[in-house]
Amino acid sequence: MKKLLLSLLLVAIGALCVWTFREYQPLAGQVSATDTPFGPESAMTEMIAELDYGVLPEASGLAVSGVDSRRLWLINDSGGRSELVALGLDDNRFLRVNVLDTPNRDWEDLETFDYKGTPWILVADVGDNAARRQYVSLYFFPEPSVEDTEVKVQTTIELSYPGGPRDVESVAVDPRTNTLYLLSKREALPKLFALTLPALDKAEAYQLQATLVGEVRSIPAPTVEELQRFSKYGKFRSQPTGMAHVPDGSGIALLTYGNTYFAALNEERDWLAALNESLCPVPRPELKQAESIAADTQGRFYVTSEGRSAPVLRVSVGDCRTEQ
Numbered sequence: 001m002k003k004l005l006l007s008l009l010l011v012a013i014g015a016l017c018v019w020t021f022r023e024y025q026p027l028a029g030q031v032s033a034t035d036t037p038f039g040p041e042s043a044m045t046e047m048i049a050e051l052d053y054g055v056l057p058e059a060s061g062l063a064v065s066g067v068d069s070r071r072l073w074l075i076n077d078s079g080g081r082s083e084l085v086a087l088g089l090d091d092n093r094f095l096r097v098n099v100l101d102t103p104n105r106d107w108e109d110l111e112t113f114d115y116k117g118t119p120w121i122l123v124a125d126v127g128d129n130a131a132r133r134q135y136v137s138l139y140f141f142p143e144p145s146v147e148d149t150e151v152k153v154q155t156t157i158e159l160s161y162p163g164g165p166r167d168v169e170s171v172a173v174d175p176r177t178n179t180l181y182l183l184s185k186r187e188a189l190p191k192l193f194a195l196t197l198p199a200l201d202k203a204e205a206y207q208l209q210a211t212l213v214g215e216v217r218s219i220p221a222p223t224v225e226e227l228q229r230f231s232k233y234g235k236f237r238s239q240p241t242g243m244a245h246v247p248d249g250s251g252i253a254l255l256t257y258g259n260t261y262f263a264a265l266n267e268e269r270d271w272l273a274a275l276n277e278s279l280c281p282v283p284r285p286e287l288k289q290a291e292s293i294a295a296d297t298q299g300r301f302y303v304t305s306e307g308r309s310a311p312v313l314r315v316s317v318g319d320c321r322t323e324q
Contacts, residue, residue: 061110062292066119078106170243255293280320
């Protein structure tokens with residue numbers, strides 16, 4: 001009897017381990033939207049790489065290269081090295097580029113954008129979990145080559161918010177209007193802030209204050225089912241963790257811990273209106289701690305997570321474009 005009970009116990013433990021592993025198992029190849037928890041049936045997801053944990057233990061920012069769309073740039077979270085990491089989609093190689101004389105206090109987002117016909121990079125040191133930083137830092141420089149071993153920041157903006165410090169992980173640049181957007185995280189209704197960018201090619205340091213644009217009210221709160229399924233972190237699933245401007249100007253990519261969204265931009269719909277009026281869920285598999293999103297010139301999204309065995313997913317926006 002004791003042997004039988006022990007065998008049953010081992011089987012139960014084994015089943016629990018398998019379920020726990022499958023909950024966060026990276027997905028290989030293409031995954032139908034019917035395997036994801038929500039969204040248009042036509043969307044598809046591809047796993048295109050897996051992050052090297054030794055190089056990117058806490059991937060907090062992701063961007064598609066403006067020089068070569070077969071390359072992704074990534075950064076690590078607070079306490080990580082002050083560096084860009086290039087991931088080649090053709091060979092899955094990771095290459096490091098040191099960002100000189102630039103502390104990583106809490107790097108939280110990364111963006112590539114066109115500035116005067118040249119691809120530039122923004123590294124956003126804007127994380128502030130306790131909302132204590134009177135100024136956060138934005139670092140700008142022309143996109144380096146993967147052959148470069150180091151790059152130097154050209155322009156720095158020390159940024160403050162009206163009403164005091166905010167925790168922010170979602171930053172994007174709209175090059176058509178030369179505007180930087182930031183979306184707050186730890187608030188019941190995230191707040192969208194904007195800043196008109198100064199001249200970036202003058203190698204200067206600026207101290208500026210963002211402007212409050214308004215509240216984003218469209219992000220769905222976690223459902224009862226999500227709160228039960230994710231008992232520890234379910235209440236945080238609607239918090240924004242990443243944002244990107246789609247290079248063709250068609251919209252905004254928005255990431256929360258639980259979901260991915262596309263918001264359509266047009267001449268009549270600015271950023272706040274797009275986020276409040278046209279937020280469309282884009283299916284993707286569940287991730288441990290989704291904090292990084294980017295968009296390419298074809299309108300596809302790239303998403304990844306912090307932690308071990310973090311997959312890099314390429315996600316088709318699918319029906320979200322046609323429904324806007």
